[in-house]
Amino acid sequence: MGAAQQVGNNAFLNKYLMGRAIKGTGLKSNSKLKIGIVGAGLAGLVAAMDLADAGHEVEIFELRPFVGGKVSSWLDKEGNHIEMGLHVFFGCYYNLFGIMMRTGSFDELRLKEHTHTFINSGGNVGELDFRFPIGAPVSGLQAFARTEQLGVSDKLANALRLGTSPIVRALVDFDGGMDMVRELDDMTFTEWFTQLEGPFEGSARGSIDRMWDPIAYALGFIDCDHISARCMLTIFMLFAIRSEASVLRMLEGSPQTYLHDPIVAYLEERGVKINLRTPARDLVHELGADGLPTRVTGIKIKRSNAEKFDATDQDDDRADEEDPNVVTREFDAVVCALDLPGIKGVLPPKFREMDFFDKIYNLDTVPIATVQVRFDGWVTEMNDMKAMMDISGDQSDGRGAGIDNLLYSADAEFSCFADLALVSPGEYYKEGEGSLIQAVFDSRATQRSEEQLVKDCIAQLNDLFPSSKQLTCTWSKVTKLGQSLYREKPGQDKFRPTQATPIDNFFLAGSYTYQDYLDSMEGATRSGLMVADEIVARADAIAAASERYTKAQAKVEAAAAA
Numbered sequence: 001m002g003a004a005q006q007v008g009n010n011a012f013l014n015k016y017l018m019g020r021a022i023k024g025t026g027l028k029s030n031s032k033l034k035i036g037i038v039g040a041g042l043a044g045l046v047a048a049m050d051l052a053d054a055g056h057e058v059e060i061f062e063l064r065p066f067v068g069g070k071v072s073s074w075l076d077k078e079g080n081h082i083e084m085g086l087h088v089f090f091g092c093y094y095n096l097f098g099i100m101m102r103t104g105s106f107d108e109l110r111l112k113e114h115t116h117t118f119i120n121s122g123g124n125v126g127e128l129d130f131r132f133p134i135g136a137p138v139s140g141l142q143a144f145a146r147t148e149q150l151g152v153s154d155k156l157a158n159a160l161r162l163g164t165s166p167i168v169r170a171l172v173d174f175d176g177g178m179d180m181v182r183e184l185d186d187m188t189f190t191e192w193f194t195q196l197e198g199p200f201e202g203s204a205r206g207s208i209d210r211m212w213d214p215i216a217y218a219l220g221f222i223d224c225d226h227i228s229a230r231c232m233l234t235i236f237m238l239f240a241i242r243s244e245a246s247v248l249r250m251l252e253g254s255p256q257t258y259l260h261d262p263i264v265a266y267l268e269e270r271g272v273k274i275n276l277r278t279p280a281r282d283l284v285h286e287l288g289a290d291g292l293p294t295r296v297t298g299i300k301i302k303r304s305n306a307e308k309f310d311a312t313d314q315d316d317d318r319a320d321e322e323d324p325n326v327v328t329r330e331f332d333a334v335v336c337a338l339d340l341p342g343i344k345g346v347l348p349p350k351f352r353e354m355d356f357f358d359k360i361y362n363l364d365t366v367p368i369a370t371v372q373v374r375f376d377g378w379v380t381e382m383n384d385m386k387a388m389m390d391i392s393g394d395q396s397d398g399r400g401a402g403i404d405n406l407l408y409s410a411d412a413e414f415s416c417f418a419d420l421a422l423v424s425p426g427e428y429y430k431e432g433e434g435s436l437i438q439a440v441f442d443s444r445a446t447q448r449s450e451e452q453l454v455k456d457c458i459a460q461l462n463d464l465f466p467s468s469k470q471l472t473c474t475w476s477k478v479t480k481l482g483q484s485l486y487r488e489k490p491g492q493d494k495f496r497p498t499q500a501t502p503i504d505n506f507f508l509a510g511s512y513t514y515q516d517y518l519d520s521m522e523g524a525t526r527s528g529l530m531v532a533d534e535i536v537a538r539a540d541a542i543a544a545a546s547e548r549y550t551k552a553q554a555k556v557e558a559a560a561a562a
């Protein structure tokens with residue numbers, strides 16, 4: 001089966017594809033390839049699982065001291081688990097769930113109430129409550145109709161726009177609806193949402209400000225005036241069609257323990273070598289008669305340099321020819337499963353002479369800052385002051401007081417946040433302590449100092465949960481990532497490369513590559529499955545080309561020696 005089956009309308013509702021993620025490609029290649037994968041984010045790890053199962057010899061090179069990329073977590077010297085960012089799992093992550101079933105970690109997800117909760121200034125709570133006896137689309141429609149988050153005129157604007165959206169078409173003709181959504185990549189969500197206002201100009205702004213903006217920030221860390229309509233509607237399409245798509249799950253504890261460790265164990269059992277703190281610096285390649293790259297023969301990597309790496313290091317250095325720690329490793333096929341700064345740094349300048357690779361440089365990224373703040377009580381408990389202050393005894397397994405779900409807000413600079421000690425209590429709940437709030441700030445705040453961000457976070461939490469003013473912050477940590485997701489603004493799909501490239505033995509993966517989905521864990525997983533499909537489908541041809549290349553090289557070397 002080819003990667004094409006992961007793209008297109010069929011890929012969204014095709015249950016077979018979940019089975020594909022659970023079982024792997026289901027093929028054993030006749031030829032055993034030596035495959036180098038650069039990047040151990042979800043995309044690289046998933047690709048490695050499939051390629052190892054298909055019988056190939058796989059080696060991974062990762063810049064940071066841990067796997068997981070943007071979903072990673074690590075321990076500081078005091079034993080606190082630090083996360084790169086807050087991660088929630090939507091019910092429509094069929095491919096990622098398949099991978100988690102394969103590695104045995106799916107049961108470590110904690111299912112949340114089927115409601116999306118908005119916290120407004122002064123402690124007012126609004127819900128998009130999908131709990132309803134009848135499934136999609138009725139559960140979704142009643143959630144929008146009944147939500148306290150919007151006033152009557154905002155609800156009317158919502159009804160007008162959603163009622164005339166591709167979502168309605170998709171209810172009877174999913175393919176037609178999805179095709180319409182893809183065609184909306186050239187406009188912002190706001191442009192699309194306000195298109196039909198006519199004489200009621202301005203009427204839609206209320207629902208954008210109070211509901212859609214926090215959701216847009218949560219999905220792409222940019223607002224509705226900047227995010228592509230296609231990104232927003234892709235996910236809402238799934239919410240409308242499948243009841244389970246909008247259900248949220250969160251990990252039992254840290255991503256390292258509950259997501260990555262099982263994948264690493266799976267890979268190690270299959271002989272995959274993972275080299276941490278080993279950045280790729282360049283791709284060794286052959287040029288054709290026209291001076292363009294034709295084949296990647298190896299990866300220049302910088303050998304591990306133990307203590308030098310910062311956890312949030314992002315790498316765009318090129319190889320220093322004089323550096324004795326830079327060595328070349330040869331492979332039959334190479335996969336770059338990188339983030340945008342990584343791929344832009346690793347691609348050799350000659351590659352940019354090919355339009356396919358040059359287009360990648362049009363893609364931009366968004367900065368984020370993740371703030372973790374621990375308190376001596378339960379921040380999100382607003383009804384019972386005794387319970388809010390009570391941190392006595394064992395309150396593990398989510399038994400602390402407060403709201404056990406992802407939270408959105410239109411009144412804070414962190415549009416989505418959660419109390420990790422409740423939602424993912426595994427390693428985050430500490431006896432004798434209360435909430436561990438994790439809040440993701442976007443570009444509006446990332447230039448501020450870490451100290452200021454912590455102060456701002458606490459002040460904004462106090463505004464959302466006035467009773468939390470009685471609590472004291474006992475610990476905090478800020479993690480800044482200068483280049484996180486690709487900026488999901490209009491018109492970007494045309495710059496996102498496919499996983500197979502014009503160079504037969506060179507492949508790309510990563511959530512920024514084209515996989516018909518958002519920059520997300522599910523998107524990264526899909527790209528990993530797709531790149532494996534591409535390689536497995538042409539393993540024999542790659543092996544034959546490798547053999548021809550080795551023979552030709554041997555002849556050149558023999559001639560030079562004679």
Ligand SMILES: Cc1cc2nc3c(=O)[nH]c(=O)nc-3n(C[C@H](O)[C@H](O)[C@H](O)COP(=O)(O)OP(=O)(O)OC[C@H]3O[C@@H](n4cnc5c(N)ncnc54)[C@H](O)[C@@H]3O)c2cc1C
Pocket residue numbers: 038039040041042043044061062063064067068069070071084085086087088089278279280281314315337338339341342343345346368370440481484485509510511512519520521522523524
């Ligand atoms: C704050 C935050 C919150 C998020 N929340 C959610 C969420 O709730 N739900 C969701 O589905 N998604 C979420 N995402 C998105 C999700 O994390 C990403 O889409 C996904 O993890 C991308 O995976 P990837 O493998 O494509 O890339 P990455 O995870 O970025 O992996 C790329 C890897 O390449 C490595 N690398 C870079 N350069 C080099 C080099 N030269 N040599 C070797 N290695 C290199 C990096 O260190 C990294 O490990 C969030 C992202 C952020 C930043």
